[in-house]
Amino acid sequence: MAATPSMSPHQQLDAIILAGGEGRRVGGRDKGLLDWQGKPLIAWVIECIAPQVKQVYISANRNIEAYAAFGYAVHTDQSNDFRGPLAGIAACAAHCSSDWVLVVPCDCPALPNELAEKLLATAVSESLEASYAVDEARAHFLCAVFQKQALEGLKTRLQGDDLSVKGWLKTLRCKPTAFAGMKDAFLNLNTLESKRR
Numbered sequence: 001m002a003a004t005p006s007m008s009p010h011q012q013l014d015a016i017i018l019a020g021g022e023g024r025r026v027g028g029r030d031k032g033l034l035d036w037q038g039k040p041l042i043a044w045v046i047e048c049i050a051p052q053v054k055q056v057y058i059s060a061n062r063n064i065e066a067y068a069a070f071g072y073a074v075h076t077d078q079s080n081d082f083r084g085p086l087a088g089i090a091a092c093a094a095h096c097s098s099d100w101v102l103v104v105p106c107d108c109p110a111l112p113n114e115l116a117e118k119l120l121a122t123a124v125s126e127s128l129e130a131s132y133a134v135d136e137a138r139a140h141f142l143c144a145v146f147q148k149q150a151l152e153g154l155k156t157r158l159q160g161d162d163l164s165v166k167g168w169l170k171t172l173r174c175k176p177t178a179f180a181g182m183k184d185a186f187l188n189l190n191t192l193e194s195k196r197r
Contacts, residue, residue, distance in 0.1 A: 013116050014096040015053040017045055018142065019106035020061040020077060020088040030063050032106035036189060044109030046070055052116035054098055059088030084163045085142060090154040101151060105142045105188070112185045119145035122177040130174040135183045139176060141165040143186065146172075 019032035032042035077087040122131040132144035
């Protein structure tokens with residue numbers, strides 16, 4: 001059954017935190033476990049996201065025990081060749097039980113408390129398969145909510161050459177959700193330089 005606006009977000013959403021990247025912009029280090037203001041980046045993301053959803057799943061391809069120590073199920077990519085964020089989403093989506101799935105990266109430690117609610121409201125009210133966040137500066141394609149049913153097509157998508165999240169979103173019924181005045185909430189610490197700020 002599709003989600004309805006009368007249900008609170010945490011009753012109808014699971015979340016996938018993507019921490020399975022190669023960390024090329026941080027010298028090959030495991031980005032989700034890098035320290036930021038006294039805690040691993042992923043710890044900040046979990047604190048933001050867990051209260052907004054029913055269940056959290058972590059996509060990771062190394063340091064599995066370290067990620068599992070945060071208390072949530074960890075799933076690795078289903079193929080050995082690195083296929084990017086879509087592979088991580090697909091690996092976790094198979095375990096999600098809610099009708100909707102929130103996807104976020106592990107390197108955005110200050111995500112909005114109403115991220116899930118606003119994205120879901122857009123998707124439900126406009127009968128979409130997905131909605132992603134935008135602020136005044138840019139679009140955030142990896143801060144998005146998806147109908148779980150739409151994720152089933154990822155297995156086929158991963159067999160092709162276009163593995164960009166933006167390209168995949170173009171194949172779905174999808175519109176952005178505006179987060180006006182919240183650019184800092186989507187602070188993306190994807191380089192060692194940005195972590196030092």
